[in-house]
Amino acid sequence: MHNDIASLINSSVPGANASVVNPPEDGAGDSSVLVDSSKIYEVCEFLKTNDKFPFPVLQVISGVDYVEYFEVCYMLASFNLENSYQLILKTQLKDRENPELQSVVPVWAAANYQERECYDMIGVRFKDHPDHRRILCPDDWEGFPLRKDYEVQKVYRGMEVNPEAKMNFEDREFEVRKKEMEADLLKRQLERGH
Amino acid sequence: MQTWDMGIKELQDETQDESMNTELLTVNMGPQHPATHGVLRVEIKTDSEIVAQAIPHIGYLHRCMEKHCESIDYRGIIPFVDRMDYLAAMNQELVYSMAVEKMLGTEVPRRAQVIRMIVSELQRIASHLMAFGTYALDLGAFSPFLYAFDEREKILRFFEEISGARLLYNYFWIGGVWNDMTNAHVSYIKDFLDNFEGELEKYDTLVSSNKIFLERVNNVGVLSVEDCFNYGATGPVLRGSGYKWDLRKVEPYLLYDEVKFDVPVGTGERGSTIGDCYNRYIVRMKEMEESVKIIRQCLDMLEPGPVIGKVSKVIKLPKGEIFYRQECPRGELGIHIVSTGEKTPYRVKVKSPCFTHVSMLPFMAPGQMVADFVATIGSIDIVLGEVDR
Numbered sequence: 001m002h003n004d005i006a007s008l009i010n011s012s013v014p015g016a017n018a019s020v021v022n023p024p025e026d027g028a029g030d031s032s033v034l035v036d037s038s039k040i041y042e043v044c045e046f047l048k049t050n051d052k053f054p055f056p057v058l059q060v061i062s063g064v065d066y067v068e069y070f071e072v073c074y075m076l077a078s079f080n081l082e083n084s085y086q087l088i089l090k091t092q093l094k095d096r097e098n099p100e101l102q103s104v105v106p107v108w109a110a111a112n113y114q115e116r117e118c119y120d121m122i123g124v125r126f127k128d129h130p131d132h133r134r135i136l137c138p139d140d141w142e143g144f145p146l147r148k149d150y151e152v153q154k155v156y157r158g159m160e161v162n163p164e165a166k167m168n169f170e171d172r173e174f175e176v177r178k179k180e181m182e183a184d185l186l187k188r189q190l191e192r193g194h
Numbered sequence: 195m196q197t198w199d200m201g202i203k204e205l206q207d208e209t210q211d212e213s214m215n216t217e218l219l220t221v222n223m224g225p226q227h228p229a230t231h232g233v234l235r236v237e238i239k240t241d242s243e244i245v246a247q248a249i250p251h252i253g254y255l256h257r258c259m260e261k262h263c264e265s266i267d268y269r270g271i272i273p274f275v276d277r278m279d280y281l282a283a284m285n286q287e288l289v290y291s292m293a294v295e296k297m298l299g300t301e302v303p304r305r306a307q308v309i310r311m312i313v314s315e316l317q318r319i320a321s322h323l324m325a326f327g328t329y330a331l332d333l334g335a336f337s338p339f340l341y342a343f344d345e346r347e348k349i350l351r352f353f354e355e356i357s358g359a360r361l362l363y364n365y366f367w368i369g370g371v372w373n374d375m376t377n378a379h380v381s382y383i384k385d386f387l388d389n390f391e392g393e394l395e396k397y398d399t400l401v402s403s404n405k406i407f408l409e410r411v412n413n414v415g416v417l418s419v420e421d422c423f424n425y426g427a428t429g430p431v432l433r434g435s436g437y438k439w440d441l442r443k444v445e446p447y448l449l450y451d452e453v454k455f456d457v458p459v460g461t462g463e464r465g466s467t468i469g470d471c472y473n474r475y476i477v478r479m480k481e482m483e484e485s486v487k488i489i490r491q492c493l494d495m496l497e498p499g500p501v502i503g504k505v506s507k508v509i510k511l512p513k514g515e516i517f518y519r520q521e522c523p524r525g526e527l528g529i530h531i532v533s534t535g536e537k538t539p540y541r542v543k544v545k546s547p548c549f550t551h552v553s554m555l556p557f558m559a560p561g562q563m564v565a566d567f568v569a570t571i572g573s574i575d576i577v578l579g580e581v582d583r
Contacts, residue, residue, distance in 0.1 A: 024513045
């Protein structure tokens with residue numbers, strides 16, 4: 001089905017470069033369709049309105065930070081009682097400093113909050129979004145928590161974030177010790193095996 | 195036309211006269227407000243008693259559980275998933291553990307599947323009872339809350355016995371369930387169900403057909419199916435609008451294809467309009483009846499056997515990603531797991547139904563009376579732990 005959708009996108013939205021991404025050979029899970037980030041609005045609009053595989057519902061927008069690039073996944077669903085199918089539509093953003101995508105709020109109203117969350121967590125900006133603010137973190141929070149290189153800010157509005165006196169270091173030390181013990185155990189098991 | 199029948203637009207037209215123009219008043223509802231079901235702040239701009247605009251401010255309960263998940267192994271995430279929707283923790287665990295099982299290709303023993311169904315349906319009843327009780331409380335009726343908690347307590351007592359905890363269970367493990375059910379548990383559930391059917395009739399006479407209650411909820415906050423699709427609403431909100439969509443029926447998981455049950459939808463009975471607060475409410479009440487039916491059939495399906503499948507000691511998911519969704523009491527909960535083949539997930543993203551439903555409030559509020567807005571918030575039944583994650 002994903003092959004059909006990819007070829008349908010390619011024939012209707014020029015420049016979308018849709019391709020099917022299958023899970024790796026030693027892997028598992030869902031396959032998805034990858035499109036060019038500059039045509040995301042056109043692709044979404046087409047997917048919602050086409051006759052063959054209409055997707056009236058946008059369930060969630062999930063941003064993933066792969067360090068070299070950001071991936072924004074749109075989870076679409078048909079909500080058709082006879083023929084229920086869903087699609088992971090992906091697009092990649094190489095620009096780490098200023099990642100930007102066209103907002104799809106005019107297509108699905110659900111995108112409003114989802115894009116705000118995506119901006120809040122990953123830091124992808126959405127062009128022409130009607131209400132482009134943070135949603136879960138405070139408006140003046142620094143950094144984007146779900147990026148892989150995120151570091152919590154030291155001071156927020158004069159308050160110390162994670163003050164040492166209130167941190168539970170015993171647990172952390174225990175975690176470190178546990179990891180060492182596990183590695184040690186694994187090593188010994190391997191030695192015994194060979 | 196009475197003033198309270200007018201929308202904000204008509205009211206503004208009426209008061210075109212400069213001297214009559216009213217100024218919009220900003221009122222903060224929350225973060226600590228009994229009607230917001232947790233720490234939700236809704237900034238409402240009102241024109242006298244009519245809401246002109248509502249802006250939800252969420253995030254007060256934000257713990258960034260998704261970030262935590264990136265540093266915890268797959269088994270350790272289950273307690274975190276519990277803490278999202280703390281009123282339906284079993285269902286959340288089920289979605290997560292089944293998503294991981296799907297990636298691993300684990301086979302879950304039949305007895306474990308039946309237990310999972312029984313427990314998650316009981317959790318659905320408990321969650322809907324909470325929704326019912328607090329909704330009546332929102333609208334000014336106190337005693338239904340006590341009746342609902344009486345029954346919910348019985349379910350929690352069973353959960354305590356089976357899992358050791360009353361609210362956050364860590365009961366569904368990857369590959370099955372932690373603890374087996376005994377015959378005593380089965381007879382306890384049977385007794386509970388026999389009693390509960392009578393209770394449901396009592397709720398019907400006490401609240402559902404109550405004239406005062408009907409006046410408060412009929413024709414308030416009407417949503418069409420198109421609106422629901424546009425905003426991505428699922429669960430009782432979508433079914434209340436008359437669309438017969440239930441993942442347990444459409445894409446059966448566990449053993450839902452072996453049991454017989456109906457999918458209740460809003461029909462616009464008792465003077466209501468399809469898609470209004472009353473229909474969303476009544477769908478939940480009818481769903482409880484269906485859950486009772488499902489549990490009864492499941493109890494007959496219980497056969498002796500193991501309750502946990504074979505899972506390796508250290509769980510490493512194969513490379514790839516999965517988006518898996520299920521029907522939870524508040525709507526469809528989806529989990530997006532990205533794995534790079536490590537012991538910990540690379541990314542976990544949760545599609546929360548309550549988050550989606552909160553985003554509908556600015557759409558539903560304009561033109562409503564403030565008291566009707568309270569009824570609207572209650573009817574979409576949000577849990578802020580899941581909105582903020």
